[in-house]
Amino acid sequence: MLELHRVSYRYAGYATAVLHDIELTIADGEIVGLVGPNEAGKSTLCLVASGLAPASIGGALSGSLSIDGELMAGRPPHELAERVAIGFQNPDTQLSGVTATVFEEVALGPMNLGLPVAETLARTREALATLGIEDIAERSPNRLSGGQGQLVALASLLAMHPRHVVLDEPTAQLDPEGTRLVGEALRALAATGTALLVTEHKTDLLDGLCQRIIVIDGGRIVLDGPAGDVLADERLPGWGVEPPSRIRLARAMAGRGLDLDLIAGTLR
C-alpha cells in the first residue's frame, strides 16, 4: 500500500508549492488513474509518490509518504527503487545509453540490484514477454521507434519487480497496439498485487483499466472516486480532461435524442 498523507511539495528555488495537501492511498493491486490539465501538478505528484521528490531532486516536502506502512523520508533513491518504480513519458531519457541490446537494457536494473545472472535472465525474459517485445531483445536501444522505446523502458521497470508502480503518461508515444499492450501489462501487474498510479491523457485507456480515478487541478485533488463516476462527471471538460469516447458518443447521441443503449440493443 502506498500512502501520501497531507503532502505539499515545493520545488527547490521556487517560492510557491506545486502540490497542496494531497491525501492519497493506493491499495495493493489497485490501479488508480490520475488526470488533470497541463501544469496541474500530475508529474510532480508522480515524483513525490515515487519518493524521487525530494530524495533525488530536492525541494521541500511536508506531510509524509509511506509504503507498506513504513515512512520513506530520508531513504536513498536506490532503496526506494526496490519498492516503487516510476516511468516517464520520454523513452529517450529512460534508456541508459550504455547498453548495446534491448535485453541488456532491461537487465540493467536487476543487475544493479546485485541479483545472480540466472535471476536477472529470468526477470528480463519475463518483462519482455509481458510486453510482447521478445522479438526486439537483441536490437540496439538506439534503433527503436518511440513506441518500442517506451515499451522497453516499461519492461525495464517491470524487471525490477516493484510492488508499486507510478507511470507518467506511459502511452504518450504509443500507437493503439502499443497502448493495448501496456494496458494488458498493467492489468497483469495489478493482478499480482502491484499498486499502480497511472497519469494519462488517454481516458479511453483509463476507462476499464482503473478502479479509481483522481482529478488534480492547481496542485489539489478536486475529484476522487470510482472510475465510472469520475469519467462520467460533467465537470471533467472544465478541468481540461476529455471524457472517454464511449461517454462522448453517448452524450452526442443523447443530444440528438438518441438512446445508445436502445441502439445497442437493436443491433444485438
Add this chain to the structure above:
Amino acid sequence: MSEADVAFLQRLAPPTPSSYHRLNPFTKALAAVAESIAAFVIGGYVGPLAIFGLAVLPAAAMAGVLRRLVRVSVVLTLPIAISVVLISVFTRAGSTVLFTVGPFDATVEGVDFAGQVLVRLITLSTAIGLFGLTTEPRAFVFDLERRGLSPQLAFAATATLEAIPAMLERAKVIQAAQRARGLDTEGRIADRLRGVLPLVGPVVLSSLTEVEERTLALEVRAFGRRGRRHLLWTMPEATWEAPLRWVLLAVLVVIVAARLTGAWPAIP
C-alpha cells in the same frame, strides 16, 4: 543456467571477428599504452617506427582494420601534426637554415625535431586507434568492472564514451529540423560554418535538460546501490594473456628505467 542460456548471454557480448579482436580488452589496452609510452620514451626514428612496423601494423592487418586504422589515425593526427610541424620547423633554433618565410627561418634541426615528433605521434595514434577499432567501450569497461572497478565508475566511463555518437545523432536530427525551416548547411565552407552555429545551442541545451530525467530514470533502476554486480557476459581471456601483460609491463619498465638512467643507447 542451461547451455542455451549461456550461449545466449555470450551472444550479447561484442563480436570478435579476428584473433586480435579476441584478445582480452585489458591486454589490448595495456599493449596500446605500452607501445605509446615506449615510442615516446625511446625517441628518435627507429624505435617508434619499429614499434609501428613490427607491432601495430601486423596487429592491424591481423584484425582486418588496417585501412580504417590509417584513415582514423590520419584524421586524429593531422591537426596536431600540422601545428607541430609549423612550430618545430620555424621556431626551433638551429645552425643550418633551409629557407626563410618572413621573419621565420626553417632549420634542419627543426625539421629533424618535427620528424621525430611525427613518428611518435603516428605510433601513438595508431596504437590507441587499433585498440579503439578492435574493442567496444562496453567490453573494456565491463572487463574493468570484473576486475574490481566500481559499477558507478564503469557506467560513467561507458556513458562518456557513448556520449559522442549520441550527440552526433542528436545534431543530425536538429540539423534536419533546422534545414526544414530554411537553414542553409550546404555549399561553401563559410556557409557550412554559419549553419553549424544554430545547432550548437539546441544540441548542448537539449543534452543538459535531459540529464535530470535520465538521472531519475537511473535512480529508479537502483543505479546508486553499492556493491558488486553479476555481469551478464565477460570477454574471453586466454591463459597466456596475464603472463603476456606482465612481460609487456616489465619490458616497458626496463625501457623507461634505461632511458632515465642513460643506459639505453641513443638510436637515431
